[in-house]
Amino acid sequence: MSSTRERLVVIGGDAAGMSAASQARRLRGPDELEIVAFERGHFTSYSACGIPYWVGGDVEQRDALIARTPEQHRERDIDLRMRTEVTRIDVANSRVLDRDLEGGGESWTTYDKLVIATGARPIRPALPGIDAPGVHGVQTLDDGQALLDTLARTEGRRAVVIGAGYIGVEMAEAMVNRGYEVTVVNRGKEPMSTLDADMGRLVHEAMTGMGIEMVNDAEVTKILTGDDGRVRAVATEDAEYPADVVVLGIGVRPETALAREAGLPLGEHGGILTDLAMRVRGHENIWAGGDCVEVLDLVSGSHRHIALGTHANKHGQVIGSNAGGGYATFPGVVGTAVSKVCDLELARTGLREKDARAAGLQFVAVTIESTSRAGYYPGAALMTVKMLAERRTGRLLGVQIVGREGAGKRVDVAAVALTARLTVEQMTALDLGYAPPFSPVWDPVLVAARKAVAAVRAG
Incomplete structure (x- = not known):
């Protein structure tokens, strides 16, 4: 590697990762900074927040959710390697190990600067039948496409959504829009645990008025399957709810297995801990942003994990500015979120x-x-x-x-x-x-x- 040309490696090709890569490229040309980005999925720079509206039919085309394609990133001299998963970060030797998910080969790539933007993963509880065909978590465009493919093949019109947070209520609306009879099974007293229960009660009443069956204070114990192995019902301790398709809306966790194995600092919610410049604490040349980090709550003074595209894009801008030789900070959040159900x-x-x-x-x-x-x-x-x-x-x-x-x-x-x-x-x-x-x-x-x-x- 040339002593005058640095290499920035980015793990993750969505909001935070590619915003960081793009901002760094704005500040430094390819003769000064080589940028290599790895994305294990099929898509880059897309709106995960828009997936429920695509599934529900409000957004007709999947590609409408894509802000920038891999080809567009490559035109800006970013070496973006799709369907390539980073499986190890070797901090001591400043390198990452990646695997080609199509061809199967593995290789090491060294870095001068590293950005971790691995996102979050849907919570998938260890329940009997949770991996049965017809059970879907929805976090990426690939997940959304898989769900739509299932809906196209499914004759029945009964959907069960497990969980009633933002993802759960948005997916409940999406399934109503698709003409499904929808049951929402929620372990909380009321839907939307991000609200106080008295406000969540208003959501409950409105969802019931829309024809959605709300089952609160209920813990799912298993996913029941038919003779063909596909999902047929969701069971709680007290009842069974018939289902031709099940959508997991339980929430997400930061995807930080790589960071944990590399010995990077994690917070109590499992997210990577960074300073105000989004630099990983204790590591001068490693940054992290998006759904894999914890952020400072400016009201309470504590750290929280909040998976939102607004934060991820801001993190990426800050990281790209710093990795590209500029300066920027991300002071924290106040925990703002807005959603709708019907x-x-x-x-x-x-x-x-x-x-x-x-x-x-x-x-x-x-x-x-x-x-x-x-x-x-x-x-x-x-x-x-x-x-x-x-x-x-x-x-x-x-x-x-x-x-x-x-x-x-x-x-x-x-x-x-x-x-x-x-x-x-x-x-x-x-x-x-x-x-x-x-x-x-x-x-x-x-x-x-x-x-x-x-x-x-x-x-």
Whole structure:
């Protein structure tokens, strides 16, 4: 290897990995920096968040989810090797071992700088029958294609979704859109454990109203199969739920087996630990980003694992800037997420009640109902806003919103307020846009802030 030309190796060809590679290439040309990227799948730079909408038919073409193809990356002088899996990181000798998944050959590639962007994997519990044909986890485009192939071959129209987090409710909607009778089996008291239970109850009621059978407080014990070996039902301790297809929506875990075997530092949630520059702690020339890392929660001060494409792309930009000779940092997150199930919008940012208690915070919690528009304007829809504020100081701690059209993206106001560490009293003075088609005179978020101010003063 030339002493004047460095080699950057990237493990993972989706959001974080290829954003890092692309940003590094913007800063340094191929005569200064060679970039080699490995991707074990068939696709690069795609929107995993869009997979439920493709499966459900809202997005017609798979390729609409692909931001940049392997050929486009190669045109930018990135040596992208598809269907090639890195099986070992040798930190001591600055090299990685890769295996060609098509041809079977193995080879070592040395690096001056390394980016780990291995993503996350769907949680697949060790249940009898979990690997039966017709049972699908959905994390990658390959997973989505496999599920669609199964649906095309399946005559029955009964689907069971295991889990009721973001993936679970989005896949439940996708299967409803495909014309399936859908049952959601959820171990929690209510769907959407990222919300407090009182807000999750609103989601439960809405899903039931959409014809989805909700089975809460239920632990799946096995996947039952027919004589042909295919899935036929999902069993709990109390019942069996017929299924022609099963979708796992239990959540994901950081894919960090490589990092663990290489001796890199992992956090309590299993994600790689990095500094503000996304550099792996204790390793000068190794960076990590995307769904395989843990991030700092700016509200609680703890570290969390949050698998979101927004974070992954930002991580990639930061990593690429630093690996390419520039400078950038990723300060952390406030835990903002938004989703929908059919026409119900769900959003949260900051802490839930149990998060605030775990952080040792004393708080007040208030809930209000309002409308998305002026009450007299056509199309005004109800929404519920829950707000947490720190007792005594009034610092905003978290917001949850459940409602129809116009509800979800209101959470962004709260996300900015959390990042700026505003108090709920300061929030009441925010100069938000108003016109009857868009909001009541007092926006629902500000109505909640006013009620929180009163609760803080009373407490």
